[in-house]
Amino acid sequence: MTASDHATPTHCENCHEPLHGQYCYACGQSVINPVRHASHALEEVFESFWHLDGRIFRTLRDLIAPGRVALNYLAGHRARYVAPLRLFVILSVVTFFVAQFAIRTDAGTGPDPIVQFDDNNSTGDEGKRFQQADTIAEVEQIRAETLKELGQARATVPAAVPGARKGIDAAIVAINRKADQRVEVLRKDQDLSAEQVAEARAEAAAMRKDQARVEAGGAPKKPLLETAPTLADVERLRDEKLKPRQERLAKLPADAVTARKVELREIRSTNLTAGCRAAQLQIQHATATEGPRTRKAADDARVYGDNECGDIDFTMFGTEPWDEEANPVTLGSAPQFVNRWLNRQIAHGRENIARAQKDPSLYFRALVGAVPSALFLLVPVFALLLKLAYLGSGRLYLEHLVVALYSHAYLCLVMLAFFLLLVIDHAIAPHWAGFSWISGLIGTLLWLWLPVYLLLMQKRVYGNGWPVTLLRYLVIGNLYFVLLTFAAVFLAIASIVRM
Known part of the structure; x- marks a missing residue:
């Protein structure tokens, strides 16, 4: 007997009950020990996540037919399908993983x-x-x-x-x-x-x-501050510009709020310009002294500071640009720590917008990474809308949740097909321009079929007549579209802060 061969145990290694098959009748543990069999260990990993025993393929096949999986699952035929929550999680993860490669976010370099x-x-x-x-x-x-x-x-x-x-x-x-x-x-x-x-x-x-x-x-x-030839000139020119501003500021009375804000803003603008020019000069010096070394703008910005003298002003709730200290956003009835938190988020967003302008992929990755979480939160809301629309149907909320999960799983499947189509288009279109027209047509048909699919699914699962089904479908669809719009706006803003 070799080291890889092991006799099949006669008793369960977990509860010591006699074995009469591949699984223990008492605790359900498998006879095969994955620690001793690498192939079975790998199989168990896939089995626990994907259920690659035919169910994933059978589920995807039946998911294409509107309502078939949900109707069968609710009728008790659960063993043949992947559970709805697991299917939704798997498809959402795979879909937005593929999306990272399918959508190109290179910054434009055109005129x-x-x-x-x-x-x-x-x-x-x-x-x-x-x-x-x-x-x-x-x-x-x-x-x-x-x-x-x-x-x-x-x-x-x-x-x-x-x-x-x-x-x-x-x-x-x-x-x-x-x-x-x-x-x-x-x-x-x-x-x-x-x-x-x-x-x-x-x-x-x-x-x-x-x-x-x-x-x-x-x-x-x-020499201008923006084009100062040396760091010494930067400091000298900055002091020359700041001196009259500081003198005017010192002479202004405390109640001259607007005039004081103007002078403070100009002082801050001068300091930002000086810092930017200093970063430019240091990067130029590093480039000249480090020879042919390939430089990365992100590394230079991290070490020397931002070398693009552009500032983003947020003008909110008035005519004055937002400033975390001079003109913060304040919610009158909110505690002080809430106002501090709100202004920190605005500051993060302001910084990240500048980063995203230089590298749009940063924002795209944050946005795509947040979409699965948003969909996961919207699924129970969609189930609640179904519950309210079908009051008196005798169905429990969890039954509506099954319908919502399979609906969103199909949505992820459509998006996955669309992203895969983009990947194929990127590969073929440069060699055959006509494929772009074909992929565009297929993508359009996929999105046009989606609302029809959901209508047919609702009709098949709930079994009402067409007039009642259509009325409920329109009501649920409009309400969900409004919620989806709010979620999309919130997601876009949150992604700016989080990236």
């Missing part, structure tokens, strides 16, 4: 979108940029950049062609109008004097002239 104008001379993306600008200098910078692009486009249009430049001229007028409107809003919101407005415009004009001089190959008249 900036073209500015478009409608018939009312309103600007599209530029209008949004003006609305997001928090300082007059920023408004003037956006105005100058946009007018420069439009001027270059206008110069390429022949003047001899009647009306050829009319659209561009109208766009220039619209840009100036939008910029002037935003400047006026900022002047009122920040309680700025005419002298302060003129000072901000002069500062923006000086920056543009200096930038133009540098672009033309000349030396800057005076």
Whole structure:
């Protein structure tokens, strides 16, 4: 006898009862010892999770027929099928695992979108940029950049062609109008004097002239904080910009709340710009001294700080941008620790939005990872809607829960098929462009069939007439769609905070 051979025991190793088959009649333990048989140990792992004894395949086969699995399971034919909760968990895990590979989330590297104008001379993306600008200098910078692009486009249009430049001229007028409107809003919101407005415009004009001089190959008249050549220059220029702001802040009375917020915001903006420029210089130095070493932007940002001088402002419950200290969100009736927690979540979201803009896959992974949990929470809600819609049917809530679980299991199966279709499309479409049309058609048919499947399932399981079934289906569907919408919005927000 070899070491791998073991005599079949005559008594159960667990309870010592005599054995009369492959399983103990007293405690149910198997005769086969998985510790001594590696193949049986592996088989037991799959058996405990997948039930690969024919039930998973039989369940999936019958799940395709609307209502067949749920109806048979409720009728007592349970041994032939995977239990509904286990099936739902398995399919949701596999579906969203495949989704991680099926959906591509590479950040776009194409050119900036073209500015478009409608018939009312309103600007599209530029209008949004003006609305997001928090300082007059920023408004003037956006105005100058946009007018420069439009001027270059206008110069390429022949003047001899009647009306050829009319659209561009109208766009220039619209840009100036939008910029002037935003400047006026900022002047009122920040309680700025005419002298302060003129000072901000002069500062923006000086920056543009200096930038133009540098672009033309000349030396800057005076180094700007955003383009300071050394770390020493960064600190010197920061101090020069902060000194007058701090002096004005010290002279303001305590009750000048708006003016104090403006000065504090400008001080913070200067410090952020200085920190960003310092990070850029340190990364440049590291790149120059480390030779051909491949650099990762995420590693550099972690070590040296963010080197993209863009800040995200949340304007909520008023005209002032959100700030965790200067302008936090406060729920009047809530305890202080709740307000602190809420503002910490907003701060996390603000930081994560900036991260997601650089690497959208971070947000996508957080979102996909949260979807199974959301579906798991919605299943009992869907069962409750079924219970309320079928009051008087004599069915218990757990019976409705079985229907809800198999319904959501089929939903996961459809999504899994869709994601697998995307994977196949990514592999074949580059070599055969016509396959994209075929996969798109199949995907559309899958989603169109889903509501029909659920209607047929409801009709088959509950056995009511078509008018009553259709009425209940529409009521449950509309209510569930509303809940699903709220869940999707909450999930999108929660994913930003969690990622």
